[in-house]
Amino acid sequence: MTAIGSAATHAREEICSVGKSLFDRGLTAGSTGNISVRLDDGSLLMTPTNAxxxxxxPAQLSHLDAEGRHLSxxxxxxxxxLHRCMYCEREGDGAVVHLHSTHSVAVSILRDTDPDDALPPLTAYFAMRIGRLPMVPYYAPGDADLAEAVAAQASAHHAVLLANHGPVVSGKTLRQAQYAIEELEETAKLFLLLHGRDIRPLTRDQADALRPR
Incomplete structure (x- = not known):
């Protein structure tokens, strides 16, 4: 097996392993959520529709070329x-995870959510793994304008929250993207538990010192 073939086989297995872990822990339901990995040749492995x-x-994952054409x-x-517009803006990233996770979606529905930074830095790990979290306005599923709105944020942010929809997070590796989106969901849960109470998030200086560069 070639090095590229071996890497692709590993990526297929890892996508399935991460997907099962997210599903089994209730971070996605039904056929919602999707995962992709960018291979060394620029092509993408991605979870199929309605899966x-x-x-x-692993054998049924979608394989797309760098321009998004379906290969196999x-x-x-x-x-x-959503995945392709993240990759186009983030050349160093190799994986994207998108979920409809309950608490993150709930935050995206609140009327007073700050579109420039949807969640406060409640913990050091949120500041380190997410940084600032812009919220993209609502667009109907499949609307091409959504891709443009995500791309506009992706060059500066590896995580975005889609209004009334859910988070999209990229990472250098699939595990990095997975851990970041899990941290986002846990912070959203904390935020909702504390909603309406006086809180003490990290200061701007404390958060800025930890945020990814």
Whole structure:
């Protein structure tokens, strides 16, 4: 097996493993959520449309070329454009995870959520793994304007929150993207638990010292 073939096999297995972990812990439900990995040749492995992250088959993952053309496997997720617009703006990143995780979605629905920074830095780990979290306005699923809105934020932010939809997070590796989106969801949960109470988040200086560069 070639080095590229071996890397692709590992990526397929890792996508399925991460997907099952996210599904089994209730971070995604039904056929919601999608995962992708960018291979060394620039092509993408991606979860298929209407597939449960808890029951993925490595051999059926969608394979797309660098321009987004479907090469093999099942039909890709209809939200493939979210992944591609993150990769286009973040050349050093190798994976993207998008979830409809409950607490993050709940924050995206609150009327008073700050669109420039949707969650305060409640913990050091949120500041380190997410940094600032812009919220993209609502667009209907599949709307091409959503891709443009995400791309406009992605060059400066590896994590964005889609209004009334959910988070999209990229990382240098799939594990990095997974851990970051899990930290985002846990912070959203904390934020909702504390909502309406006086809180003591990190100061701006404390958060800025930890945020990813």
């Amino acid at each position: 449960s992250l808890g029951d993925l088959d 496997g099942d039909k890709p997720t209809k939200e493939a454009f």
